[in-house]
Amino acid sequence: MNKDSLKALTNAHAWVGLVISTILFIIFFAGSISLFRDDINAWELNPHFAVHEQSDKFSFDSLINEVAQEYNINTHGYFILSMPTAEQPLANLYFEEKISEEEHVDQHLILAPNGKVIGKGNGSRWGDFLYELHYDLHIPEVGLYFVGIVTLFFFVALLSGVVIHWRKIISKFFQYRKDGNKDKLLDAHNLIGVMGLPFHIMYAFSGLVFNLLIIYQISYAVVLYGGDQNELFKAAGVVDVHLDETKIVMPVQGIDNLFLTAKASLGEVTIDRVSIDHFGDESASVTFRGADKSQFSTRKEATYHIASGRVLYLTKDNFDNDLRGGLSVISSLHFGDFSGYLIRVLFFILGIGTCYIILTGNLMWIQKKVNLRVEKQNPIGLKVVYAITTGGFIGTIFASAVGFVFARIIPIDFVGRSDVIGYLFFGCLFTAIVVSLNIKAQKQFAATFLRITAVTLSITPILDWFVVSQGIKVMLSFGYYHVIVVEIMLISLALFCWLIASRLFVYKRSEEIIPESHVSIQTQNL
Amino acid sequence: MWSRTFAGLIIGLLLSVSLVLNLNLLLPIKEDTMLLIGLLLAFPLWAGVQVWGYSFANAKKAWLKLTMVLIPSVLINAALLSLR
Numbered sequence: 141m142n143k144d145s146l147k148a149l150t151n152a153h154a155w156v157g158l159v160i161s162t163i164l165f166i167i168f169f170a171g172s173i174s175l176f177r178d179d180i181n182a183w184e185l186n187p188h189f190a191v192h193e194q195s196d197k198f199s200f201d202s203l204i205n206e207v208a209q210e211y212n213i214n215t216h217g218y219f220i221l222s223m224p225t226a227e228q229p230l231a232n233l234y235f236e237e238k239i240s241e242e243e244h245v246d247q248h249l250i251l252a253p254n255g256k257v258i259g260k261g262n263g264s265r266w267g268d269f270l271y272e273l274h275y276d277l278h279i280p281e282v283g284l285y286f287v288g289i290v291t292l293f294f295f296v297a298l299l300s301g302v303v304i305h306w307r308k309i310i311s312k313f314f315q316y317r318k319d320g321n322k323d324k325l326l327d328a329h330n331l332i333g334v335m336g337l338p339f340h341i342m343y344a345f346s347g348l349v350f351n352l353l354i355i356y357q358i359s360y361a362v363v364l365y366g367g368d369q370n371e372l373f374k375a376a377g378v379v380d381v382h383l384d385e386t387k388i389v390m391p392v393q394g395i396d397n398l399f400l401t402a403k404a405s406l407g408e409v410t411i412d413r414v415s416i417d418h419f420g421d422e423s424a425s426v427t428f429r430g431a432d433k434s435q436f437s438t439r440k441e442a443t444y445h446i447a448s449g450r451v452l453y454l455t456k457d458n459f460d461n462d463l464r465g466g467l468s469v470i471s472s473l474h475f476g477d478f479s480g481y482l483i484r485v486l487f488f489i490l491g492i493g494t495c496y497i498i499l500t501g502n503l504m505w506i507q508k509k510v511n512l513r514v515e516k517q518n519p520i521g522l523k524v525v526y527a528i529t530t531g532g533f534i535g536t537i538f539a540s541a542v543g544f545v546f547a548r549i550i551p552i553d554f555v556g557r558s559d560v561i562g563y564l565f566f567g568c569l570f571t572a573i574v575v576s577l578n579i580k581a582q583k584q585f586a587a588t589f590l591r592i593t594a595v596t597l598s599i600t601p602i603l604d605w606f607v608v609s610q611g612i613k614v615m616l617s618f619g620y621y622h623v624i625v626v627e628i629m630l631i632s633l634a635l636f637c638w639l640i641a642s643r644l645f646v647y648k649r650s651e652e653i654i655p656e657s658h659v660s661i662q663t664q665n666l
Numbered sequence: 667m668w669s670r671t672f673a674g675l676i677i678g679l680l681l682s683v684s685l686v687l688n689l690n691l692l693l694p695i696k697e698d699t700m701l702l703i704g705l706l707l708a709f710p711l712w713a714g715v716q717v718w719g720y721s722f723a724n725a726k727k728a729w730l731k732l733t734m735v736l737i738p739s740v741l742i743n744a745a746l747l748s749l750r
Contacts, residue, residue: 145721152720155667295713296674300720348709356708359683360701363747364690375697466702 146304153300157501158525160293162532163277165498167287169536170274171343172491175476175484176629180267182228182622187604187611188552189230189250189258198224198231200395200414203255207233208391208420211247214238215385219416224253229620232261235419263557266547269565270540275350278562288351295344302337305330325507329500332493339490346474349467377461381425381443381452388422390447395426398449402428402442406456409440422447432456437465437472481625488629492636495533502529503644527576530586534593535572537637539565541596544630548603583645590641597634601627669725674716677732682711684739691746 141149173180200221213219217236224231231251236244248261269278276283302309312330333340357372365371373380395414403411411430418424424446432438441459443452458465472478476487502525509522543565550557572589579585604612604623612623686704693700715732722728 141721144723148723149717149721152667152670156671156720292675292709292713292716295709296716296720299713299717303717303721344713345709349705352709353705355679356683356686356705359687360704363683363687363743376701377698462696462698463702463705464698466705 141303149300150304153297153304154501154505156293156297156300157498158505160290160297161498161502162528163287163290164294165495165533166277166536167274167290167347168491168494168498169540170270172488172495173540173629174267174271174274175488175491176625177267177271178228179622179625179629180270181264182230182620183604183626184266184547185250185261185264185552186230186615186620186622187608189252190611190614198253198255200255200399201393203233203251203257204392204395206257207235207249211235212238213419214244215418215420217244217419219419221414223412223414224251225410225412227620228622229253229618230258231255233257260553263550263554264547264552265558266543266561269543269558269562273565278566284351285354288348291344291347291351295341295348298333298337298340298344301333305334309334325500325504329497329504332497336490336493339487340494342473343491343494346470349470350474375463377459377464379453379455379459381427382417383423383425383445383452385418386422389420390422390424392416392419392424392426392446394446394449398426398444398446399428401449402444405451405454406430406440406442408432408434416446425452436478437468439468492633496640499529499533499640499644502533523577526582527573530579530582530589531573531576532569534586534589534637535569535576537633538572538589538593538596539568541593541600541630541633542568544600544626545596545603548600548607587641587645590637590645594634594637594641597630597637600630670719670722670728671716673725673728673732674719677729677736678712678715678719681715681732681736681739682708684736684743685711688739688742688746691743691750 203221207213214236215238217238219235220233222232222234230253233247233249233251235247237247238244246262249257250259250261252258272278276287279286308330357369361367361369361372365375395416399411399414403409406428409430409432411428413429415427415429416424417427425443426446427441427443429439429441432440437458438456439458440456442454444450445452458468476484506522506525506529509517509525543561546561546564550560554560576582576585604627615621615623686708689707690700690704693703695703719728719732722731
């Protein structure tokens with residue numbers, strides 16, 4: 141590649157990285173934490189519903205009977221049961237309650253290991269909130285595609301980074317010059333980028349598949365299948381087992397037997413999800429889904445017509461379709477759900493490492509611009525980049541820390557609990573950006589804000605043992621360590637924040653960072 | 667920079683669809699496998715074309731070169747689809 145092309149690409153790499161930096165930071169930070177989504181959900185909920193006994197007998201029929209008596213379940217709505225597993229003793233039931241023809245209410249019930257209803261979980265969604273933040277930023281309708289486009293530019297930044305660094309990728313593989321400020325940032329950027337390259341490529345690619353698949357779906361449907369999307373779905377292994385509603389009322393019964401039949405038919409499988417279509421109608425069907433834990437990524441599924449017990453669909457191998465098998469592999473890689481905690485811890489470290497790459501990328505850009513001659517500087521642009529870096533990046537971590545604190549202290553049965561925590565999160569993030577825009581001593585602000593964030597992150601593990609110590613002890617006595625996992629994660633993040641504050645944002649009294657119109661040479665040190 | 671971005675974004679998307687479609691129409695592989703291969707290739711192609719677009723010193727050159735690659739691929743699409 142010639143010199144001009146390399147220069148153009150280097151500029152583009154910096155520009156793309158800067159434009160997507162804040163959103164990408166939020167995506168990676170929330171995604172890294174979401175690797176422990178099940179643990180966070182269990183951390184939030186389980187201590188309040190700590191059960192003193194374990195049970196192998198989960199009765200679907202008694203559960204459905206109990207729920208159908210208390211709620212008017214919407215026949216046209218969803219009815220999904222997330223099963224208890226070896227790692228998660230409590231089950232969750234999600235369904236739509238019909239209040240009137242127009243009004244439907246989402247319900248979430250917490251179930252004991254034997255299927256007994258022990259409480260409502262409508263307000264406990266902190267783990268899910270973070271996960272949703274990761275994939276659509278809580279932006280309705282277009283958030284998914286927006287995150288997809290940002291992921292595409294992340295992929296572009298990755299590939300351009302590899303091209304730029306290609307000649308030095310081997311010779312400078314372990315280079316880290318800790319004494320030079322600029323060199324330190326660049327070397328950390330390159331070192332983590334190259335070390336984690338397969339991980340980054342996997343995440344860029346799989347993220348694109350999840351968020352922008354629709355683009356190719358539409359293209360294929362139009363060009364290859366003459367606009368017939370159903371033909372495309374058929375080729376992609378989507379099986380339609382939907383039965384037409386008969387409008388004959390029939391209670392849902394016999395699920396216990398169908399569960400045993402499904403287990404016997406599917407062979408080696410851990411059924412983790414049971415769903416019912418057309419609840420209460422004669423046409424109702426039940427689907428049992430699960431993974432074969434002895435394989436890398438094999439999903440199994442069986443659907444039965446409840447009234448007759450007839451098999452509507454059964455697959456033991458990813459819907460017997462290469463595309464769905466491939467998507468299942470991509471999904472397993474993305475969620476790191478194929479090798480217990482070890483792989484998720486590794487992915488978490490690499491994910492936080494990516495946040496550090498984004499941070500160093502922005503800091504290098506700032507440093508480059510600050511070092512320009514005064515007349516070439518753009519003070520407003522610099523101020524904005526400072527604000528998105530300190531306010532946006534650290535603000536995201538701080539807002540998450542506040543979310544954890546409030547997810548612990550707000551009573552579990554408080555109405556609108558998850559909404560309050562969501563508003564607090566965005567309130568903190570927005571405030572951090574606004575405050576950051578109005579701060580001149582950015583370096584000092586960043587260091588102080590990081591230390592405050594570290595302290596806030598450390599508060600949650602302490603609160604745990606004050607607020608729900610009894611529940612935690614019961615969980616631990618049965619071998620469920622979700623609370624400990626979350627506490628270790630939070631303390632690790634707190635240490636990381638403190639370390640960054642001490643190493644990267646060392647403030648000297650002589651330094652002033654934000655360049656105003658009278659910006660002086662002393663701004664050169666970031 | 668914005669113009670080169672749009673060049674890569676738009677032509678990159680069209681080119682990735684077009685190239686994958688050509689493969690789909692040319693290779694005698696079963697349907698679901700072909701869809702998977704297409705999926706595996708399409709996004710890296712799109713991002714790769716964008717990187718290529720950024721490597722040009724100016725936007726005009728980027729639009730021109732990328733279009734020059736897109737046109738033959740689209741012509742092959744048209745030919746293969748008409749022979750289908």
